[in-house]
Structure formats: structure tokens, C-alpha cells
Amino acid sequence: xxxxxxxxxxxxxxxxxxxxxxxxxxxxxxxxxxxxxxxxxxxxxxxxxxxxxxxxxxxxxxxxxxxxxxxxxxxxxxxxxxxxxxxxxxxxxxxxxxxxxxxxxxxxxxxxx
Amino acid sequence: xxxxxxxxxxxxxxxxxxxxxxxxxxxxxxxxxxxxxxxxxxxxxxxxxxxxxxxxxxxxxxxxxxxxxxxxxxxxxxxxxxxxxxxxxxxxxxxxxxxxxxxxxxxxxxx
Numbered sequence: 001x002x003x004x005x006x007x008x009x010x011x012x013x014x015x016x017x018x019x020x021x022x023x024x025x026x027x028x029x030x031x032x033x034x035x036x037x038x039x040x041x042x043x044x045x046x047x048x049x050x051x052x053x054x055x056x057x058x059x060x061x062x063x064x065x066x067x068x069x070x071x072x073x074x075x076x077x078x079x080x081x082x083x084x085x086x087x088x089x090x091x092x093x094x095x096x097x098x099x100x101x102x103x104x105x106x107x108x109x110x111x112x113x
Numbered sequence: 114x115x116x117x118x119x120x121x122x123x124x125x126x127x128x129x130x131x132x133x134x135x136x137x138x139x140x141x142x143x144x145x146x147x148x149x150x151x152x153x154x155x156x157x158x159x160x161x162x163x164x165x166x167x168x169x170x171x172x173x174x175x176x177x178x179x180x181x182x183x184x185x186x187x188x189x190x191x192x193x194x195x196x197x198x199x200x201x202x203x204x205x206x207x208x209x210x211x212x213x214x215x216x217x218x219x220x221x222x223x224x
Contacts (some may be wrong), residue, residue, distance in 0.1 A: 031210060042119075042214040043156070050210065056213070090155055099161035100209035101146070104159060107155050 001026050004105035006091050012111045013081040021076040023091030024107065030075040031094045034058075034101065035077050036065065036087040049074055081112045115140070117204050119215035127223045128143075130191045134218035136202035144205040146212060147176060151198040153202045159200075161209065189220075197222050 022069045025032065030051045036042040045058030049068040063085060065077040074093075078085060088109050094103040118137045126132055136145065144163045149158040160169055162166040162178035162185060169176045175188045187195055199219045 001201075026131060033211075035214075040217045045211065061211075092156075094209075098209070099143075099146070100156075100186075100205070101158035101161065101214065102148075104155040104157070 003027065003072075004093055004103050006089075006105035006108050008108060012038050012113065013078075014064045014085065014098055015081060015112060017081050018077070019081070019110075020076070021089055021110075023074045023076065024072050025074075025091075025103070026072065026091040027093060027095065027103065028071060029093035029103075030071070031096075031100075032068065033092040033094075034064070034074070034076045035058065035090045035092065036085075037081045037090060037107075038087050039106075044074065044087075070078065082103060083112050086110060086112045115204065115206065115213050117142075117145075117202055117213060117215040119202055119218055121193070121218055122216060123221075125221045125223065126192055127193050128193075128194060132181075132192050132196070132198050133221055134187050134202075134220075136185045138183050138204060142182050142185070142204050144209055146205065146209065147180060147185075148201045148203065148214075149198050150201065150217070152194045154198075156201060161205075169173055169183050189195055192220070192222050194222050194224050196220060 004025045031050045034046040047066040049055045091105040147159040150156045167178040173190045199217040201217045203214045
């Protein structure tokens with residue numbers, strides 16, 4: 001199993017550009033999450049999904065959109081990138097059973113200039 | 114509210130010394146998870162605590178959940194250079210479907 005994969009690993013965007021961060025998991029997990037991590041800080045939940053077709057906002061959803069058309073994929077869309085979105089983005093997934101440990105992807109380091 | 118506070122924010126120790134990080138909440142926690150993130154890496158699950166007063170051990174790591182379920186701690190005995198990283202606690206919301214992470218404690222070690 002590859003676990004949770006994310007692409008790209010790094011990206012530099014200009015202000016106002018858009019991009020999609022890709023996330024795929026091969027563990028048949030129902031729950032998927034997008035977090036951002038600013039330097040020296042914890043993880044903030046952006047959006048999450050409890051299954052295909054169902055998404056919900058987390059703590060910091062402004063400036064982002066998500067979709068979940070399949071169990072495996074959970075892309076994160078950034079529209080009109082702003083410097084405040086410079087961060088490391090992690091995708092994670094978990095199954096239905098305890099202990100609900102979240103499996104994280106390797107992350108995407110995004111810089112907006 | 115739902116935040117969890119972690120202290121200290123940073124800790125530097127000599128190799129072989131012990132290390133403890135604390136996670137505190139103003140409200141009762143239904144469960145708490147701990148994660149480790151190596152420098153440049155992604156968070157990796159360590160453990161989940163659910164029961165009041167629970168103590169769990171993983172080799173040199175000891176995890177505790179307070180009697181009142183408002184705090185938790187992670188203690189590492191005799192640190193090694195492989196313990197370097199940031200340790201996060203995370204409270205479970207709606208069971209553990211969602212997590213709210215603490216700011217983390219960054220551990221550095223002098224070999």
C-alpha cells in the first residue's frame with residue numbers, strides 16, 4: 001500500500017493564481033482531511049470529508065474548496081492565491097474503526113509570492 | 114472552547130535526559146491522540162487515550178490521561194537522538210472523526 005500520496009511536493013504560486021493540490025489514499029478510508037501547518041505551529045483543519053460526495057468546513061476554510069467524487073481522492077483547490085496561504089499542506093485519512101489514527105501524506109510546501 | 118494548550122513550546126535536552134510535554138484543556142476531553150513529526154516530515158500517530166487515569170507505555174514513552182480527562186502528558190525516559198521532532202497532542206471531536214491539534218512541543222537533543 002502506498003498509503004496517502006500528495007502531489008506536488010513543492011509549488012510556488014504568484015498572487016492571484018489558482019491551483020489544485022492532489023491527495024489520494026489506497027486504504028479504503030472513509031474519512032479524509034486537509035490541514036495547513038504554518039511554521040512552528042500546529043495543524044489547522046481546512047476541510048474534511050466523511051465519505052464520497054460529503055464534505056464539510058474545518059477551522060480555516062476561507063480561500064479553499066474541496067470535492068470528494070471518489071473514496072480515494074480528495075483534491076484541495078486554491079482560488080486566487082494570497083501570501084497568507086503560504087504554508088505546508090497535509091492530507092490525511094482514517095478509517096471507521098478505533099483508534100481512528102490519522103495517516104498523513106508527505107505534504108505539499110506552497111509559497112505564494 | 115475546543116483548543117488544547119501544549120507546554121512547553123520548545124525543549125532542549127542532553128541525550129539521556131528525560132523529557133515531558135503536557136497537554137491541557139479547559140473542557141473535558143473525550144479522547145486524546147499523540148503524534149510525532151520529525152523535522153521536514155509528516156505527523157505520525159503514536160497513541161490514543163480514552164479512559165480517565167489511563168497510562169500506556171511504548172518502550173521509553175509513557176502516555177497519561179488525567180483523572181478529570183482535562184489533561185494528558187507524554188514522558189520520554191532517557192532521550193535518544195532519534196526522539197528529535199515535534200510532539201503534538203490532538204483532542205478528538207465527534208468521537209475522533211475530527212481532531213483539534215495543540216501547537217506542539219519541539220524537542221531538540223544535544224548528543
